[in-house]
Amino acid sequence: MHMANALISPLVSATMLTATGTIMGYSLKKIPKEDLQDKLPLMSVIGAFVFAAQMINFTIPGTGSSGHLGGGMLLAILLGPYAGFLAMGAILLVQSLFFADGGLLAYGCNVFNLGFYTCFIAYPLIYKPMLHNGFSKKKLIGAAMLSSIIGLQLGAFSVVMQTLISGRTTMLFSEFLLAMQPIHLAIGIVEGAIISTVLIFIHQSHPRLVDAASNNFPKLKMKKLIIVCMLCTFIVGGVFSLFASSNPDGLEWAISKITGTQEVQSEGVLYDKAEALQEHFAILPDYTFKIDQSPMTPIRYIEKLGTSTSGILGSLLTATFILAIGLLRYGLKSLRRISL
Numbered sequence: 001m002h003m004a005n006a007l008i009s010p011l012v013s014a015t016m017l018t019a020t021g022t023i024m025g026y027s028l029k030k031i032p033k034e035d036l037q038d039k040l041p042l043m044s045v046i047g048a049f050v051f052a053a054q055m056i057n058f059t060i061p062g063t064g065s066s067g068h069l070g071g072g073m074l075l076a077i078l079l080g081p082y083a084g085f086l087a088m089g090a091i092l093l094v095q096s097l098f099f100a101d102g103g104l105l106a107y108g109c110n111v112f113n114l115g116f117y118t119c120f121i122a123y124p125l126i127y128k129p130m131l132h133n134g135f136s137k138k139k140l141i142g143a144a145m146l147s148s149i150i151g152l153q154l155g156a157f158s159v160v161m162q163t164l165i166s167g168r169t170t171m172l173f174s175e176f177l178l179a180m181q182p183i184h185l186a187i188g189i190v191e192g193a194i195i196s197t198v199l200i201f202i203h204q205s206h207p208r209l210v211d212a213a214s215n216n217f218p219k220l221k222m223k224k225l226i227i228v229c230m231l232c233t234f235i236v237g238g239v240f241s242l243f244a245s246s247n248p249d250g251l252e253w254a255i256s257k258i259t260g261t262q263e264v265q266s267e268g269v270l271y272d273k274a275e276a277l278q279e280h281f282a283i284l285p286d287y288t289f290k291i292d293q294s295p296m297t298p299i300r301y302i303e304k305l306g307t308s309t310s311g312i313l314g315s316l317l318t319a320t321f322i323l324a325i326g327l328l329r330y331g332l333k334s335l336r337r338i339s340l
Contacts, residue, residue, distance in 0.1 A: 001070065001155060001184070001251050002095070002110055005103030005274055006266035009166035016108035016162065023116065024089055027082035028329055042222055043079050044322045045229040047087035048315035050075060051094065052237030053194075055287065055311050057245040060186050065253035066245040067187030070155070072118025073148045074195050077127060078202070078209055081119040088115035090321040094314055096278065100285040104274045109162050113155040122151035135211060140199055145192030152188035156180045159251060168266075171258050179254035187250055237311025241287075242304055284310045 008016075050071035057066035071091070075084030089111050095101040102110050130143035160180050164173050199210045206225055248256060255264065266275075279285070288306035 001113060001152075001159060001249070002092075002102035003106040003113070003159060003162070003251065004264065004266075005105040005271050006264040007159075007163045007166060007168060008103070008106045008109060009168055010105070010270055012162055012166045013105040013108065016106075016112055018108070020089070020108040020111045020116075023112075023120075024086060027085050028325070030082045031080075031086075031329075039079060039083055040323065040326045041226055042229075043083050043087055044319040045226050045233065046075060046078050047091055047322045048319040049229055049233040049236065050087070051091045051318040052233045052241065052311050052315045054091070054095070055237060055241040055244060055307070055314075057247065057249060058190060059245040059247055060183065060190075060250075063183060063186070063253065064247055065183055065250055066247040067184075067190060067250050068244075069191055069194060070114050070118065070148075070152055072115050072155075073122060073127070073144065073151055073191070074198060075115075076119040076123035077144075077195075077199065081123055084123075085111075085115045085119045086325055087322055088119070090325065091318050094317045094321055097281045098283045098317060099287055099310060099314060100278045100282040101287070104278055105271070109159075113158045113162075117154035117158070118147070118151035121154060122147040126150055131211070135203070135207070137200060140203070140210065141192075141196040144196040144199060145189065148192035148195055149185065149188035152184050152191065153181060156184035156250070169259070169264050171255070175258055176254065179257050180250070183250040183253060233315045234312055237315045238308045241307050241311040244307075283313070287311075287314075 005013075050069065053069040054071060055068070057068045059066050072084065072088055075087050078084075079087060092102060092107060092110050092114065096104055096107055096110075127143045127147040130146070131139055157177070157180070160173065160177050163169060163171065163176065202225070203210045206222065247253070252263075255261070284290075284306055287310035288303050289309075
């Protein structure tokens with residue numbers, strides 16, 4: 001559900017960048033120093049894991065489409081809404097800048113669509129109330145499934161509205177809506193199942209991390225959990241990503257179903273500059289190496305190497321960006337007490 005620049009008008013881009021930046025600033029202020037210091041290591045590895053997981057597109061049977069983990073609900077549940085939203089911002093910035101995945105002009109839209117509805121709507125209004133009166137696996141699965149579906153449905157509807165208001169495509173509101181919502185319902189169901197599995201695993205060793213009734217971040221030694229998360233991140237990003245579906249994701253599929261093409265053309269100086277900026281910073285655009293496709297080049301193996309490298313490098317960059325959030329907020333000296 002990563003929107004491209006071409007779908008967004010400059011006015012909508014500026015509005016959503018301002019809104020997203022404001023929420024980020026507010027979130028940064030809302031996290032107490034001690035809380036941030038306690039959760040920063042976990043925040044880094046969970047953010048890196050979500051980056052890696054987003055690389056794995058799973059096929060939606062019978063549609064010709066695919067989906068991937070949004071990750072907003074997982075971030076909100078394990079880190080809290082404020083830290084979760086900041087982590088999502090770091091993930092999408094790394095994807096956009098270094099892998100040309102999602103437009104720079106659409107960055108504010110993408111963070112809002114994937115982070116705001118999950119962290120500040122689905123988590124406090126659906127997940128927490130459903131688990132407030134005690135934990136059980138059935139409650140956890142139900143809460144994770146419903147909150148994931150609702151969060152993704154709201155995000156998909158927001159994409160439709162932002163596209164409509166921008167007025168840069170000929171797609172009708174009704175046809176775009178009817179294409180977007182059902183496919184993201186299917187994606188939300190799969191995401192809910194994935195998140196449920198991850199949370200049940202984490203609950204076995206750190207039950208308070210998934211306890212919605214706990215208001216404060218648990219001050220626990222999490223060295224083993226963080227090591228396991230790091231290993232899973234590298235396996236998911238470096239190995240499992242090689243088996244991702246090549247089908248277009250839900251947004252690309254919906255656009256293709258209506259227009260006959262997966263991409264909307266962008267024209268204008270601002271769009272050209274944004275694209276040039278991405279081309280300048282992109283280390284591995286579209287998660288592959290920049291190569292000349294000659295008959296002597298083993299393209300298939302180079303593409304796979306690029307995908308695996310992207311998964312590992314992107315995860316490390318995401319973790320680094322999230323650590324930088326802590327440094328930005330409190331400085332290096334104040335973060336020396338961080339411990340696992």
